[in-house]
Each structure stands twice: as structure tokens, then as C-alpha cells.
Amino acid sequence: MWWYLRARLLLWLLRVTGRALRWAVLIAVLAAAAPVTVVAAVGFAGAWLRGWPPARLRRAACWSLPMTGVYLAGRALQVRTWQALALAPVHDWRHSWHLAAAGRVLTAFVLCAPTAVPAGLFAAAGLWAWRIYAIDNGLAGKTATAPVVFDARQWRRSSRAARGRVAAPGAFPLADRRGRVVMGATIRAVGHRWRPVSAMPYRAMSRHQVIIGSSGCGKTNLMMRTWAGWYVAALAAHYQTGAPRPLLIVLDCKGGPDARTKAARTRTLLHTAGARRVAIWPDEATVSLWGLPPADLAVTLFQLIETEAVGAAAYYADVTQAVITLAVTAPPGPPRDGAGFLDRLEPGWLEAAYAGDASRLGAVAAARRSLGDVSLRYRTLLSRLGPGLDGPGTLTDADAWYFILEGTREQSVAEAQATALTELVAHAATSREGEPRAILLACDDYSAVSGRVPLWQLYERGRSLGVGVQVSAQSWQGLGRDDDERRRICATADGGIWLMRTPYPQPISELAGTRRVIETATKVLGGVWGDEGSSRIQHAWTADPGIARRLATGQAGYIHAGGCTWVQIARPRPSPLSLSPPPPEPVLIPPARQQPAAVPSAPPDDLHDVFGNGARP
């Protein structure tokens, strides 16, 4: 019995001594490497307080290596042998202890700093990475809720740090030197490489992107930044490599006074991004629908009116289509404007145009009874559409177009306009006349007018035409009529999905996929958390829907290639510096420029116009 007790006591003493020795050795090492310890402690504390990831400390360590290089170069000049140079840091470290003992602590630190700073930061990065790993996997933390509390706290701190970074005036240009569109400060990267500044290749926007965010979440800022950033990067590529000149087309499908404000802001921003002609439709500029090839024009005109494909309506639709085709493809050529088109919907005009063509005259005679109805319907439609599509002007006359469609006020009109504009974009993308353009078609709240042209059709057309399409919606439900359509749109968004604050982010999170994590369960023993438990591999969201629901204004998750980067979007600001003219573009062939027509505005010709009623000079 006695020997057993002695053995147990001995074992306990050995364990305690071993533990004490381990601590003693650790403290001795930390004390011996005091400068490194101090830097590591400061780095660790900074990362904890600012919510930095370990990558940020590693970058800082790498950026501090030049000081080590300069120090070693200086020492190399003094000692002149490799062996002495290798031992120089050790000598300086030893000397620093003498200095510290003599009370010259600052001198001692300066002597060691060139090697201690990088080493300390690397050590801090390693320790911080281990701490995060340990907390996440249940190896550290005093309570079972430690991972949850730790994650929430670090998110708060990361967000605060990112907000501070985007507030700086010059940290986030629209595009960087490598032609990437800069979006803002990274809060957290899951499955993506962490970089302090989040940017995406501008070619990602030549494919399709989806933006989902409820009202007031900062969607407009995000979209404007992508437009201006894309424009800057595409223009730079045009200057540098001769890539096609960019053409940005924005369809603001909600309309209203807000749209005018957004349009003006977009124009100011695009001007600083290098765009010269920025047209706002229909307030200031017009385009001509009648410049489309006759066959396309006939199809587009038919699509502008609502028709049914069943019963008597189907018969009427067929007659309408036949009449439009006859009117548009008549021998004198396509109509030049709406009035000219309506003139053709008369039996006399059609008979004169097809005189001598017996089969077409037969078709005119057959449709004669319905011509009045068709004419009336198009007269009404064209008057509702307004002069905006009656030209003159083409999309390629400007560098950027901002189309304001009154989708909230007059949905059917806006739908017809969207149909026509989509057709014009397709024509601009495929036209072999004039210079080729890199086109980005951005549709803000397109769901408001997607009744006639569903979003997935727009996507499919954009893909086949090589036009980048960016679509925004306020919710998952706004992307399409049913889940199939919504999933089709999101699944083909190979340029990425921007997820902002929204109450129903699950479908997007499902598309983003999961990642494998270690989940640790902790046993409850007698009403308290014990130190026993089990771990197993589980799947966690890559784009956590809980985070998406809680996002603050201006925060977004960029889901792409199986990862998600949470970003604090930097507000796009036009440069406050006065602009000098951008470099003149080379002109290969002296062009006869055709300008889009401005909406006529009479010049002031009397003092009332200048000074207001009753004013006197």
C-alpha cells in the first residue's frame, strides 16, 4: 500500500515538475527573445482587436523584410565574411542585453528591430492562425459557446476595420493597375484567398453576374462601382492591347425621380472613368428603333404588343405579324420612323408598294379587313412609347447609355421599351458596321419589366452574342417567375453572384455550396460544460445565410468558384481633381460622326428665359 502511494506521489511530482519545467523553458525562451516576443504580442493583440486574419500579419511580415535586407547589407559592409554576417544578428542580440542592462532599452530594441520585427510578425501570424483553428474546432475556449462568441466578435471587428479602410479617400480606386475592378475592403474570405482589397478581373463582367439585395442595402453603390470599374479597366485594355472599346448600357427598370438622380451620378462617375459621351434616355437623347435590319425590326415590332397564341387571339396575332412584315419589308425599304410605319398600315400604301407582286397583293387583300385594327393598336403603342425610340441616333454613338424605363408607373410601356432596347443591344453586338464594342448590359430591377423578355432569355442571348449581362433584383423571388427560372439564372452567372442583405438568402447559399469543418460536441457534466466531447467532420455553408441576413448597408458577399468573399463596398467617388482631357483616340478612318439626337431644347432668346419672369437687365 505504502509503495503504491509513494509511486503515485512520485508520478504526480514528475508531472508537476515536467509542467513547471516546460513553462520555465517557455518563459526563458520568451525572455531571451524579448524583442521578438514583444513584436509577436503586439501583432497578436492587433489582429485580435482589429479582426485581422493571419494572412494580414504574414503580409506585414513580408513587407518588413526590406528592413532586414538593409540591415544585413549594412552589416555585410562592416564584417566582410559570410560567417561573421550570419552571426551578426546573434552578436547584436547579445549586445542588446548589455544595453538593456545599462538602462538603454530603446537602443537595445532598435539594434534588434530589423530581425525581430519580421520574426515577431511571422510568429504572431502562426500563433493567431493556431488560435483561430483551436477556437473553431473546440480545442480552446473556456465554454462550449466560445466558437460562436469568438466568430461574432471577430466579424464585428473585421467589419469595423473594413469600414475604416473604405472611408479613406484614396485606398480604393475604381480599377487597379492589373485591370481588375476594385470593389472594397475584404471583411472575410471563405474559400478564396484573403486580400485586403477585394477586386475581380474585369473579364468576369464580360460574362454574367447577378446582384441580389433588398432596398437600402447599398445595391446602387455596388452596381455603380462595377460599371465605372469595368469601364476604366476595359478602356485601359482598349488603349493597351487594342481590345474593343467599351460600351456600357444601363437599363434602370424602375424609373421615377430616383432614377434621374442615379443617372446624373452615374454620368459624373463615368466621366471621371474616361467615358466621354454619356447619354440619358429618354430625357436627353434618343435612339432609333428603325435602324434595325428589316426582318429583325418586323419581329421586334410584333413583340412590342401583347398577343396570345390560343383561340381567336392566335388568328389575330398571325394577321398582325403578316401585316407588320408586309409593311416593314416592303420594296421601298424599312420605315424611317414611327409616322412612316403607321403610314404603311394603309391598304392603299401596301397595294402601291407591292404592285405587280400578285402573291403579296393577295396577302394585303386578305389582311385588308384587319388593317384598321392593327394600325390603331400600333398608333396607340407608339404614342405611349414616346419619341425616345424614334431616333435619330444609335447605341454606338455614345460611350455609355442610361435608359430610364418607367417600370413602376407604366409596366406595359416599360416592358415594350425593354424589348426594343434589348433588340437594339443585340443588333449593336452583332453588327459588322463600325468598330466592334465590348458591351456590358446592366439591368437594374429588370424583374419589373421581365414579363415579355424573361431574364433567362436575356442571359441566353447575351451569352450567344458575347455581351456581358448584369442583372439585379431585390430578392430571390424577383429573379424569375418560378424556382426553375431563378436557378437557371443564378447557375449560369459565371461572373459571380453578389449577395447583399436579404431576408431569404438560402437558395443562393445552396448554390454557393458547403465546406468541410470540424464540429466539436462538448459533454455537460453536472450542469456545467465538461472537458470531454467528440469531434466529427460536418458541412458548413460557404456563404452563411445567417451572415447574409445580418449584413449592414454596403456589405456584400461575392460568391464565385466555390468560395465567398465578404466585402465592405467602397462608395464610388468621382475624383475630386480637375480633369485634364483624356488621351485622344486614334482615328484609323476619318469618320463621319453621327450623333445621337438630343431632345430639342430651344435656346434662350429673351430675358424671361434667362432671368425669369419680370426680370430686367
Next chain:
Amino acid sequence: MTDSPDPFTVLGLPLRPDLSDERVRAAWRQVAIATHPDRPDGGDPARYAAASAAYAVLRTGWGRSEAYADLAAPLTGRVVSPVAVAARPLGLGSWRALALVPARIWHGRPGRLVLRIAAGLVLALLATRTGAGAPATAGLVTGIGVWLVLTVRADLAPPPGR
């Protein structure tokens, strides 16, 4: 457009595409008040007519955009080879970038910038006064310099077109 005088100059406005409607109108009013033919002294009909024409061009955002584009890129019809297009330098020239630095400081956060540079200078001065030896001091001053270079950009306003 190329034969008529520059509408921005006629109204005494800077050559910028982002002028507001109010600013253009104010400039037009100023010229019109001084030159209107109904003035007791007869005004300056030629200048009034030129200002009227300029205002007609610049009164809308689209008009300003057009006029700015015409002035910034006069269509000379000069033939440039595609090689010249490919060789065009990207971004700002280094001289222009240097010339823009004062404006970037002024429009950025000059207070913070001064504080940052002052902190860097004080630390560098302290390091040189400690007598820790040339290599270590040079290393530390280099580190402070790298930190300054990496951080001051945030305090500068972005250059135009980026």
C-alpha cells in the same frame, strides 16, 4: 463645333464634363446681364449671341458631355497605325502623376497625412539618436519608409480616371 468658339470658354467655365446645371446657368446669367443688347449702353450683341449659343449647347448634361467630348478629342482625321494603338502607355505618365501629387494631397486627408509623416519622422529621428549603429538604424528607417509608402496612398485623393 470646331469652327465655333469653345462654349466653356465663352461662358467662363472650366473644361469639365461634370458641371452642374446651376453652375452653367449662373455663368450664363452673369454674361447675359453684362452684355444684353437691351442695356442702356447697348451691351455687346456679338458676345451676347455667342454666350446664348454656348448656353444652348451646355444647358443639358448631354450637351456638356458632347461639347466636352468634341473638345477633348477633336476629330482631325489623322491616320494612326494599329501598332501605335497597342503601344499606347497605360495610366498616367510619371510626370503627370508627380504633378498631380499636390492636388491629391489637398483633396485627400492632409491632416492625417501630416500626422503620419510626422510620426514616421519622429520615429526615424529617435532611431538615429539611439546610437544603435548604422546598419540597425538604416534598417529601421527603411522599415518606417516602407510603412509610410504603403499607408500614405490611403490619405491621397485618387488621380483622375482611376
